[in-house]
Amino acid sequence: xxxxxxxxxxxxxxxxxxxxxxxxxxxxxxxxxxxxxxxxxxxxxxxxxxxxxxxxxxxxxxxxxxxxxxxxxxxxxxxxxxxxxxxxxxxxxxxxxxxxxxxxxxxxxxxxxxxxxxxxxxxxxxxxxxxxxxxxxxxxxxxxxxxxxxxxxxxxxxxxxxxxxxxxxxx
Amino acid sequence: xxxxxxxxxxxxxxxxxxxxxxxxxxxxxxxxxxxxxxxxxxxxxxxxxxxxxxxxxxxxxxxxxxxxxxxxxxxxxxxxxxxxxxxxxxxxxxxxxxxxxxxxxxxxxxxxxxxxxxxxxxxxxxxxxxxxxxxxxxxxxxxxxxxxxxxxxxxxxxxxxxxxxxxxxxxxxxxxxxxxxxxxxxxxxxxxxxxxxxxxxxxxxxxxxxxxxxxxxxxxxxxxxxxxxxxxxxxxxxxxxxxxxxxxxxxxxxxxxxxxxxxxxxxxxxxxxxxxxxxxxxxxxxxxxxxxxxxxxxxxxxxxxxxxxxxxxxxxxxxxxxxxxxxxxxxxxxxxxxxxxxxxxxxxxxxxxxxxxxxxxxxxxxxxxxxxxxxxxxxxxxxxxxxxxxxxxxxxxxxxxxxxxxxxxxxxxxxxxxxxxxxxxxxxxxxxxxxxxxxxxxxxxxxxxxxxxxxxxxxxxxxxxxxxxxxxxxxxxxxxxxxxxxxxxxx
Numbered sequence: 142x143x144x145x146x147x148x149x150x151x152x153x154x155x156x157x158x159x160x161x162x163x164x165x166x167x168x169x170x171x172x173x174x175x176x177x178x179x180x181x182x183x184x185x186x187x188x189x190x191x192x193x194x195x196x197x198x199x200x201x202x203x204x205x206x207x208x209x210x211x212x213x214x215x216x217x218x219x220x221x222x223x224x225x226x227x228x229x230x231x232x233x234x235x236x237x238x239x240x241x242x243x244x245x246x247x248x249x250x251x252x253x254x255x256x257x258x259x260x261x262x263x264x265x266x267x268x269x270x271x272x273x274x275x276x277x278x279x280x281x282x283x284x285x286x287x288x289x290x291x292x293x294x295x296x297x298x299x300x301x302x303x304x305x306x307x308x309x310x311x312x
Numbered sequence: 313x314x315x316x317x318x319x320x321x322x323x324x325x326x327x328x329x330x331x332x333x334x335x336x337x338x339x340x341x342x343x344x345x346x347x348x349x350x351x352x353x354x355x356x357x358x359x360x361x362x363x364x365x366x367x368x369x370x371x372x373x374x375x376x377x378x379x380x381x382x383x384x385x386x387x388x389x390x391x392x393x394x395x396x397x398x399x400x401x402x403x404x405x406x407x408x409x410x411x412x413x414x415x416x417x418x419x420x421x422x423x424x425x426x427x428x429x430x431x432x433x434x435x436x437x438x439x440x441x442x443x444x445x446x447x448x449x450x451x452x453x454x455x456x457x458x459x460x461x462x463x464x465x466x467x468x469x470x471x472x473x474x475x476x477x478x479x480x481x482x483x484x485x486x487x488x489x490x491x492x493x494x495x496x497x498x499x500x501x502x503x504x505x506x507x508x509x510x511x512x513x514x515x516x517x518x519x520x521x522x523x524x525x526x527x528x529x530x531x532x533x534x535x536x537x538x539x540x541x542x543x544x545x546x547x548x549x550x551x552x553x554x555x556x557x558x559x560x561x562x563x564x565x566x567x568x569x570x571x572x573x574x575x576x577x578x579x580x581x582x583x584x585x586x587x588x589x590x591x592x593x594x595x596x597x598x599x600x601x602x603x604x605x606x607x608x609x610x611x612x613x614x615x616x617x618x619x620x621x622x623x624x625x626x627x628x629x630x631x632x633x634x635x636x637x638x639x640x641x642x643x644x645x646x647x648x649x650x651x652x653x654x655x656x657x658x659x660x661x662x663x664x665x666x667x668x669x670x671x672x673x674x675x676x677x678x679x680x681x682x683x684x685x686x687x688x689x690x691x692x693x694x695x696x697x698x699x700x701x702x703x704x705x706x707x708x709x710x711x712x713x714x715x716x717x718x719x720x721x722x723x724x725x726x727x728x729x730x731x732x733x734x735x736x737x738x739x740x741x742x743x744x745x746x747x748x749x750x751x752x753x754x755x756x757x758x759x760x761x762x763x764x765x766x767x768x769x770x771x772x773x774x775x776x777x778x779x780x781x782x783x784x785x786x787x788x789x790x791x792x793x794x795x796x797x798x799x800x801x802x803x
Contacts, residue, residue: 168384170548195393220399220450248387310726
């Protein structure tokens, strides 16, 4: 069962300087690697989404919400490069480490007030908590390795279960 | 209409450099700043047309505004989420009057590299410029009103255009119908982008805001100094402290990109000017930054803070002892810095080309003339900076003269100077932003109660409109004003 999935650990580490390119320095003063350790504590293989599909900042809780799930995906009229998410299998008793690079500040463009304005979320100053949400299931989403033009991206909003763990953001 | 690059989120230097690559270094692509907060791209084709340059020309000549923002890998776009889920996004119009907005990742997937599929389903590289071209293809079809009716056909449309650009550059073509992509090292073709060379001699294709430290590097004769490291760190930190911070810093950095390189070249040609810039501008700027940060980090004036500031001032003065300049020269430079600040504030037109023949005479007013000679809006940051340097240089002169109150004088002037930090123009000081902005500023910059109060007065004096009472309430809530100071009124 998908509830056999455990988020065993979540931590942030500063990205080594030799991994930071000039372009990365152009947009942020510091970079971190967010590592999420996902463990299959059950006896059957689990399939987990390992791509970050959504990132949010909850200002009231000073929480960075990292969603490796499409359950909160919204309908959009935006065009772009609609990359499907990565799905990885975790064998029973095994774990994988999912990594994601985060910049400090992370720019959250907000247009709630009718005009576009940036909010700069600095790590660790503005982030007390990291909420990790991961989608998983015992069966993978429909195989769709070779997506073609008239084949829509799989709608994974209903796929699997989600588990969540909130941790204090210690760098 | 035009292509516009918003300054407060758009990373304009990188976006413009990518557009230059797309027009293959045609020097006819130019940029102007119609306002403090956006760059407008114009194009008067000077090189023989190629498909990619024609596409840019068509978009710029169209009746639609296209806003392009260069984003970080995990930056968040309104209504969508993180840019990392899709590398780039184009928001099409819902009405003909609306602009089109493009956001694209300029960090190459935070250094992991974006990849897409070729005809054999091998991973090939998606360079930043190709990614932007792909998004511009979506925009172009929106402008043409021939945008495909569903997301997947829109992709096919954009991939076809992208492949025209790839073919033009000799890059491996993308699979015409495949959405699949992600990050990682490409299976073949490497991670290079064919850079262009300009046909017009003397024009640099690598248009980019010159390094912050162009003047400092010319003065110090090497970029590897603690002064330059500190200035770079400060730029990164304060430019993105908040939206107001960006709205203040980015136009100043933009303006610097106009006069800085010329000033740096003049310094390289005139050793006396280089030396004067080093001792009267660059080192004092570094020391002023250090002093101001020490001041702001303290809860209040303490003997320890006084000792720290005295040590910084002494360090500068000790260095000056090895030069030919005296306290009188410092005092004259301080007075000139005040004059220059006044020139910048009033916007007095430059009379003649700056004469740097006898530095440090009129050093600051000559720099002000350089700044005033630049066309376009003039941010207030330089006037404020010169005022700070005037305070520092004057205190240094006092110390050389043996005055026991030099450090105290600097300390007492610092708070007022910091609190007079330039503000965004009234049109950008919005009620909806103020609580968030003031919260950030209280937490990061104005941690000292006395400086918070001084800043509150400064802000109230510049706040226009009917919402000043609301501002006072927010200032009270956030600890800028207390009951005793609630009599502070707008104006």
